[in-house]
Amino acid sequence: MMSSQVSPVKVFIRIRPTARFAHELIECPPDQQTLKVRSRKDSDKGKRNNQLSSWVFQLNGVLDNVSQEDTYDRVARSVVLGAFAGYNGTIMCFGQTGAGKTYTMTGAAETYKHRGIIPRALQEVFQEVEHRVDHTFSVHLSFLEIYNEMMVDLLSSIKKGKSLNSGVLTVIEEPGGGVSVKGLSLHLVHNEEEALNLLFEGEMNRIIGQHALNKHSSRSHCIFTIHIESRSRTLSDAKYITSKLNLVDLAGSERLSKTGSEGQVQMEAMYINKSLSFLEQVILALADSRREHVPFRQSKLTHALKDSLGGNCNTVLVANIYGEAAQIEETLSTLRFASRMKCVQTKPSINEHVDPVLQVRRLEKEIQFLKEELSMCNTLTYRVGVSNEILSERQLEEVRSQVQRYLSGLLDEIPIVSITQTQEVFAQFKKVVLEQQKKLREQIAPRNPRVEKAMNTTPSAVAEVQGSVGAVGEVDSCGYGLGLAKSSQKHQRTVSPKPSKARKDKQISRKEGAASQPPVENITVQAEQPLNLSESDMTTHEPPKQAPEQQQQQQQHPRTDSPPSKAEAFEDFKAERGSEINRILKENKAVLSERTTQLRVLTDVINTTKRDLDYITYELRQFRERKQSQGQFVSSEGEPVLEEAELSLVMQLKELKNRYRQAYEDFSSTKTEVSYCQHLVNQCRTRLLTEFERWYNESFLFPDEVLSVLETGPVRPGHIPVDKALTLMDDEEHSDGLHHKLHADSTVSFYNAYNRTLKRRGSRQVS
Ligand code: ADP
Numbered sequence: 074m075m076s077s078q079v080s081p082v083k084v085f086i087r088i089r090p091t092a093r094f095a096h097e098l099i100e101c102p103p104d105q106q107t108l109k110v111r112s113r114k115d116s117d118k119g120k121r122n123n124q125l126s127s128w129v130f131q132l133n134g135v136l137d138n139v140s141q142e143d144t145y146d147r148v149a150r151s152v153v154l155g156a157f158a159g160y161n162g163t164i165m166c167f168g169q170t171g172a173g174k175t176y177t178m179t180g181a182a183e184t185y186k187h188r189g190i191i192p193r194a195l196q197e198v199f200q201e202v203e204h205r206v207d208h209t210f211s212v213h214l215s216f217l218e219i220y221n222e223m224m225v226d227l228l229s230s231i232k233k234g235k236s237l238n239s240g241v242l243t244v245i246e247e248p249g250g251g252v253s254v255k256g257l258s259l260h261l262v263h264n265e266e267e268a269l270n271l272l273f274e275g276e277m278n279r280i281i282g283q284h285a286l287n288k289h290s291s292r293s294h295c296i297f298t299i300h301i302e303s304r305s306r307t308l309s310d311a312k313y314i315t316s317k318l319n320l321v322d323l324a325g326s327e328r329l330s331k332t333g334s335e336g337q338v339q340m341e342a343m344y345i346n347k348s349l350s351f352l353e354q355v356i357l358a359l360a361d362s363r364r365e366h367v368p369f370r371q372s373k374l375t376h377a378l379k380d381s382l383g384g385n386c387n388t389v390l391v392a393n394i395y396g397e398a399a400q401i402e403e404t405l406s407t408l409r410f411a412s413r414m415k416c417v418q419t420k421p422s423i424n425e426h427v428d429p430v431l432q433v434r435r436l437e438k439e440i441q442f443l444k445e446e447l448s449m450c451n452t453l454t455y456r457v458g459v460s461n462e463i464l465s466e467r468q469l470e471e472v473r474s475q476v477q478r479y480l481s482g483l484l485d486e487i488p489i490v491s492i493t494q495t496q497e498v499f500a501q502f503k504k505v506v507l508e509q510q511k512k513l514r515e516q517i518a519p520r521n522p523r524v525e526k527a528m529n530t531t532p533s534a535v536a537e538v539q540g541s542v543g544a545v546g547e548v549d550s551c552g553y554g555l556g557l558a559k560s561s562q563k564h565q566r567t568v569s570p571k572p573s574k575a576r577k578d579k580q581i582s583r584k585e586g587a588a589s590q591p592p593v594e595n596i597t598v599q600a601e602q603p604l605n606l607s608e609s610d611m612t613t614h615e616p617p618k619q620a621p622e623q624q625q626q627q628q629q630h631p632r633t634d635s636p637p638s639k640a641e642a643f644e645d646f647k648a649e650r651g652s653e654i655n656r657i658l659k660e661n662k663a664v665l666s667e668r669t670t671q672l673r674v675l676t677d678v679i680n681t682t683k684r685d686l687d688y689i690t691y692e693l694r695q696f697r698e699r700k701q702s703q704g705q706f707v708s709s710e711g712e713p714v715l716e717e718a719e720l721s722l723v724m725q726l727k728e729l730k731n732r733y734r735q736a737y738e739d740f741s742s743t744k745t746e747v748s749y750c751q752h753l754v755n756q757c758r759t760r761l762l763t764e765f766e767r768w769y770n771e772s773f774l775f776p777d778e779v780l781s782v783l784e785t786g787p788v789r790p791g792h793i794p795v796d797k798a799l800t801l802m803d804d805e806e807h808s809d810g811l812h813h814k815l816h817a818d819s820t821v822s823f824y825n826a827y828n829r830t831l832k833r834r835g836s837r838q839v840s
């Protein structure tokens with residue numbers, strides 16, 4: 074029950090229309106809320122006292138010549154609608170017999186237009202049920218008659234009604250303060266027609282009872298009750314609202330005329346129907362705030378109307394009066410009752426209930442739902458069964474193991490189990506990172522003295538070392554890395570399991586070289602990459618210009634964690650996989666060297682010959698000029714005769730000219746050969762380096778798939794020429810020599826030149 078505000082009972086006066094209305098006694102001012110009544114004061118029989126007394130009654134409304142429809146609107150509608158909000162309501166008609174109580178409450182049954190409050194209320198109820206689609210309603214009806222302290226169920230003849238007790242009806246008080254009639258049948262009705270049928274059935278039973286008992290209908294009270302229960306379709310079905318509308322047609326309020334002695338004020342309390350007397354006492358008690366006890370239980374009527382009068386009802390009283398002069402005393406009496414009723418206050422409140430069974434069912438459902446949600450939450454966030462508390466040793470070990478497997482690639486992902494587990498995973502990662510950093514520092518530390526030493530040596534060494542120091546644990550920009558991460562997995566996996574002979578040799582030589590250095594350095598020499606391995610290794614047998622080129626190529630390579638230095642690797646490569654091309658390169662270089670020497674010799678020969686030629690020519694010219702001045706020596710036949718000296722000069726000249734021509738020819742062809750050989754050597758060198766790069770990358774830097782991408786597409790601009798060279802050389806990869814391969818235009822002249830060179834080598838001995 075909700076707390077509520079106090080609300081006074083609303084009181085209306087309805088005047089039964091009559092042709093003999095006592096206008097001189099009853100005045101209805103236009104405000105329709107006031108009634109002025111004049112009456113002879115105490116019509117003492119002994120005295121002729123025509124003095125008039127007047128009373129003014131203030132009411133909630135005076136219904137004078139008001140239609141049934143308007144009466145319903147002004148009296149009943151708000152109460153009926155209030156029932157749909159959960160408020161109980163009571164509308165009762167009070168008044169002397171024939172004043173229009175039944176007319177007001179039930180109406181003239183035979184005329185639809187004159188139907189009263191009950192049929193109109195039923196109509197309104199079912200209209201509301203139709204309109205309020207968000208609720209489900211159940212409407213029950215009951216019809217109680219109280220006659221002479223006896224309660225009769227006017228609908229007991231209808232079998233379908235549910236009755237708590239088929240026998241005696243008793244008023245019982247409910248826990249919430251309300252009252253109900255135990256044993257009274259309640260009839261479920263689904264529509265207006267069903268309800269009206271019950272109303273008429275009850276009315277009929279009332280009349281039959283009248284006849285049987287030979288009672289006058291005005292002596293009984295009738296309470297027609299509409300019970301409404303509504304449940305929201307959208308909100309919790311455990312909560313529901315109930316309300317009841319009591320439509321009460323009271324017995325006639327005629328009084329026993331009590332004639333007292335002259336001058337004695339007539340006692341008013343005596344009604345023909347005793348229960349109305351008790352009703353008045355209850356009203357008086359309720360109206361008097363000083364009264365604590367209200368005698369509801371004195372009569373069945375007051376008891377049955379307990380919550381209508383002193384409870385949580387919206388209560389309306391219609392006081393029916395018969396406006397004829399002859400009835401003025403009863404009218405005054407009715408008006409006085411109505412006035413007192415105005416002082417009664419009720420506390421209308423909403424009857425909201427919680428169905429315990431449904432509530433339990435609903436809560437169980439909600440608990441189940443929440444459990445499922447929690448379970449889902451657990452599944453998503455914290456794996457079921459794993460406590461979110463501190464991890465056990467076993468759990469910690471599992472996390473460590475997972476992190477290790479994850480880092481080594483054995484585990485694709487670490488499942489998130491709980492917050493603490495996730496935190497532990499991060500902690501493990503941090504630990505790994507810190508350990509790695511520590512290792513790196515330890516690896517760097519012993520090298521430092523050497524670094525310092527190196528910095529004091531050569532500029533190139535300084536550059537190397539600085540590059541290395543700048544990128545701890547990585548190959549420096551020149552490719553001569555310190556190899557700090559040499560122990561890393563990748564390196565271990567890809568490095569050739571058995572050290573090559575070349576490397577072994579180099580290590581030995583390095584060791585020997587290191588012997589002259591301070592002992593502290595010796596410790597690190599073996600384990601680490603050589604700092605001074607070097608250009609000299611690569612350039613010893615190369616023309617000087619090769620070194621910068623190579624360095625540049627090496628600089629283009631991406632950094633990686635742990636490959637061996639390129640210089641070292643290059644030596645390995647030349648000794649093993651690249652040995653054939655290296656051999657050819659060496660041969661070609663040897664041929665080039667020979668040819669260059671030959672060319673130089675030929676140049677000398679030409680120059681010498683030319684000098685001799687010039688000298689002989691000069692001598693011969695001198696000789697002939699001298700002979701001309703001395704006269705021509707002629708033979709017997711008259712032919713000019715060459716002197717021996719001149720002949721010698723001429724012969725020398727001829728010899729020199731021949732030699733010169735020959736030398737020049739040789740020079741020209743040798744010069745071409747040198748050019749070709751130079752080309753050849755360059756090609757071989759390019760191939761050697763390219764093969765080395767490829768091998769180095771495959772072995773230490775790139776996974777195979779990356780390489781394949783590099784080869785098929787122009788991925789790295791800096792490497793495109795190398796790739797071209799690769800394609801060039803690939804064709805001869807497995808050939809015995811370079812003789813009969815490659816027919817691409819760019820290589821035809823190359824191999825023509827080479828074949829020519831070989832031919833010459835075979836035909837000439839040039840050293
Ligand atoms: P009560 O129930 O109070 O004894 P009734 O309702 O039986 O009085 O009314 C007595 C007669 O007066 C009926 O025939 C009824 O039709 C008529 N009557 C009462 N009030 C009105 C009214 N407001 N308009 C027309 N007829 C009325």
Ligand code: MG
Nearest residue numbers: 174175176291
């Ligand atoms: Mg009546």
